[in-house]
Amino acid sequence: xxxxxxxxxxxxGVYIPDRILTNRDLAMRVDTSDEWIVTRTGIRExxxxxxxxxxxxxxxxxxxxxxxxxxPSNLDMIICATNTQEQLFPAVAAKIQAKIQExxxxxxxxxxxxxxxxxxxxxxxxxxxxAYIKSGSINTVGVVATDTLTKITxxxxxxxxxxxGDMSAAEIITVSSSPGFIAFDLGTDxxxxxxxxxxxxxxxxxxxxxxxxxGKKVFNQAxxxxxxxxxxxxxxxxxxxxxxxxxxxxxxxxxxxxNLLERLDIPRDKYFSNLEKYGNTSSPxxxxxxxxxxxxxxxxxxxxxxxxxxxSGLSWGASLYKEI
Ligand code: ACO
Numbered sequence: 580x581x582x583x584x585x586x587x588x589x590x591x592g593v594y595i596p597d598r599i600l601t602n603r604d605l606a607m608r609v610d611t612s613d614e615w616i617v618t619r620t621g622i623r624e625x626x627x628x629x630x631x632x633x634x635x636x637x638x639x640x641x642x643x644x645x646x647x648x649x650x651p652s653n654l655d656m657i658i659c660a661t662n663t664q665e666q667l668f669p670a671v672a673a674k675i676q677a678k679i680q681e682x683x684x685x686x687x688x689x690x691x692x693x694x695x696x697x698x699x700x701x702x703x704x705x706x707x708x709x710a711y712i713k714s715g716s717i718n719t720v721g722v723v724a725t726d727t728l729t730k731i732t733x734x735x736x737x738x739x740x741x742x743x744g745d746m747s748a749a750e751i752i753t754v755s756s757s758p759g760f761i762a763f764d765l766g767t768d769x770x771x772x773x774x775x776x777x778x779x780x781x782x783x784x785x786x787x788x789x790x791x792x793x794g795k796k797v798f799n800q801a802x803x804x805x806x807x808x809x810x811x812x813x814x815x816x817x818x819x820x821x822x823x824x825x826x827x828x829x830x831x832x833x834x835x836x837x838n839l840l841e842r843l844d845i846p847r848d849k850y851f852s853n854l855e856k857y858g859n860t861s862s863p864x865x866x867x868x869x870x871x872x873x874x875x876x877x878x879x880x881x882x883x884x885x886x887x888x889x890x891s892g893l894s895w896g897a898s899l900y901k902e903i
Contacts, residue, residue: 582756583756584712584713584715584754584755584756585712585713585754585755585756585757585758585759585760586708586709586712586713586752586753586754586755586758586759586760587752587753587755587758587759587760587903588750588751588752588759588869588900589647589649589751589752589753590643590644590645590646590647590648590649590750590751591642591643591646591748591749591750591751591866591869591870591873592638592639592640592641592642592643592644592645592646592748592749592870593639593642593746593747593748593749593863593866593867593870593871594630594635594636594638594639594642594725594746594747594748595626595746595857595867596626596627596628596629596630596635596745596746597626598626598627598628598629599624599625599626599627600624600625600626600627600729600744601613601623601624602616602617602622602623602624602741605734605737605740605741608734608735608740609734609735609736609737609740609741610737611737611741616741617855619832619834620741620742620832620833620834620854620858621832621833621834621852621854621855622741622742622833622854622855622858622859623855623856624855624856624857624858625729625743625744625745625856625857625858625860626744626745626746626857626860627729627744627745628727628729628745628746630727631665631727632659632661632663632664632665632671632725632726632727632747633665633671633674633675633678634678635725635727635745635746635747636659636661636671636675636723636725636747636749637674637675637678637679638747639723639725639747639748639749639863640657640675640679640721640723640749641679642749643721643749643750643751644679644721644751646751647751647753649719649751651676651679651680651683651686651687652680652683652687653719654687654689654719654720654721654751655689655690655717655718655719655720656689656690656691656708656711656717656719656720656721657672657675657676657689657690657691657692657720657721657723658672658691658692658693658694658704658707658708658720658721658722658723659671659672659675659691659692659693659694659704659723659724659725660693660694660695660696660700660701660703660704660722660723660724660725660862660863661693661695661700661724661725661726661862662695662697662698662700662726662728662777662861662862662891663725663726663727663728663730663731663861664693664695667779670691670692670693671693671723671725672691672692672693672723673691673692675691675723676689676691694707696862696890696892696894697775697861697862697890697891697892697893697894698829698831698859698861698862698864698888698889698890698891699765699829699862699888699889699890699892699894699895699896700724700861700862700890701722701724701748701862701863701864701865701866701888702763702865702886702888702896702897702898703765703894703896704722704723704724704862705722705750705752705760705763705898706763706765706896706898708720708722708752709752709759709760709763712752712753712754718753718754719751719752719753719754720751720752720753721749721750721751722749722750722751722752722866723747723748723749724747724748724749724862724863724865724866725746725747725748725862725863726745726746726747726860726861726862726863727745728743728744728745728790728859728860728861729743729744729745730745731777731788731789731790732789732790733789733790736789738792738794739789739790739791739792739794741858742831742832742858742859743790743858743859743860743861744857744858744859744860745860746857746860746863746864746867747863748863748866748867748870749866750866750869750870755903757901757903758900758901759900759901759903760898760899760900761816761899761900761901762812762815762816762898762899763812763896763897763898763899764808764811764812764815764896764897764898765808765894765895765896766804766807766808766894766895766896767892767893767894767895768800768804768892768893769892769893771796771800771893772891772892772893773793774792774793774796774797774800774891774893775790775791775792775793775797775890775891775893776790776791776891777789777790777791797893798832798834798835800889800893801829801831801832801835801889802835802838802839802842804889804893804895805828805829805835805839805887805888805889805895805897806839806842806843807895808887808895808896808897809839809843809885809887809897810843811897812885812897812898812899813885813899816899818883818899820843820844820845822883823845823849823883823884823885824849824879824882824883824884825849825851825872825877825878825882825883825884825885826840826843826845826849826850826851826884826885826886826887827850827851827865827868827869827872827884827885827886827887828850828852828865828886828887828888829859829864829865829887829888829889829890830852830853830854830857830858830859830860830864830865830868831854831859831864831889832854832859833852833854833855836850836852836854839887851868851871851872851875851877852868853867853868853871861890864888865886865888869884869886878902879902880902880903881901881902882901882902883899883900883901883902884898884899884900884901884902885897885898885899886898886900
């Protein structure tokens with residue numbers, strides 16, 4: 580009888596830029612206030628990176644490899660989730676592959692590619708890694724989620740500039756005889772793709788372009804879609820909300836997530852958030868939350884973790900994960 584293959588996370592790492600941009604700093608640039616930002620979003624500060632995505636993504640992946648006690652040559656694949664790639668091609672993942680093997684006499688040529696699904700990208704990358712591993716074609720994947728949203732943020736638009744920050748995170752996902760990842764639920768409504776968009780930002784014909792967002796509509800869609808995907812995945816996997824030990828949600832606006840907690844009847848003490856320190860960092864948001872929850876002792880062996888995300892597309896998704 581063939582044994583069932585599952586996947587699980589055996590290491591993680593993050594890159595957090597040093598430079599802090601506070602609400603008070605922003606209030607000196609646009610007509611806003613610390614009080615408005617905290618009350619309407621829950622954000623107090625965010626980070627601004629002086630590095631590009633390949634550099635900060637490689638730092639996060641090296642830390643994740645170290646925490647898994649593995650070397651770059653142990654990876655069969657690198658998947659990079661990003662929305663702010665500096666070039667249309669080559670893939671950020673290819674550059675990360677080279678950076679983590681700098682100086683190696685015999686570098687490994689594992690597959691390396693990018694995916695781009697707005698703020699949902701990190702969870703989608705985990706889903707792809709899980710599918711490859713379950714199929715039996717590979718054993719170990721380095722998932723990197725990296726974004727530098729401050730480079731496409733318009734600092735004269737107060738309705739968006741208070742929201743975003745820079746960050747990278749990485750996870751090592753490997754084959755396991757028990758879950759690990761139990762289920763995923765993914766969805767997209769391309770009819771409302773215009774709600775969050777950004778034209779190619781290094782376009783020499785059109786000049787610099789910035790992230791545009793219809794905040795109110797995204798706010799309502801975010802609650803609706805994250806609630807639906809959370810309900811779908813639990814039904815699919817035959818669990819109920821009372822089984823959940825830890826709830827992780829894309830860090831966009833604390834009011835969105837508090838509304839979700841209420842609708843799903845999840846107690847506040849099961850929810851982990853770092854939004855006030857980092858703002859919305861897009862693809863790494865969920866992975867950084869998981870990493871910090873574990874570091875802060877909020878994630879224990881046997882815990883059931885429900886994660887939900889939403890992002891441009893409009894895309895959304897959920898995962899159910901059993902901590903081993
Ligand atoms: N400071 C002070 N006032 C502000 C600011 C600000 N930074 N931003 C907007 N306002 C004003 C508006 O101009 C408006 O004023 P008016 O009533 O005189 O017209 C008033 O505040 C209310 O504006 P709203 O847009 O209704 O404010 P809202 O409470 O909806 O908050 C926000 C705006 C924070 C953008 C919210 O809509 C939001 O968080 N949306 C979701 C964003 C999100 O989840 N994005 C996720 C995906 S991003 C990705 O995938 C890259």
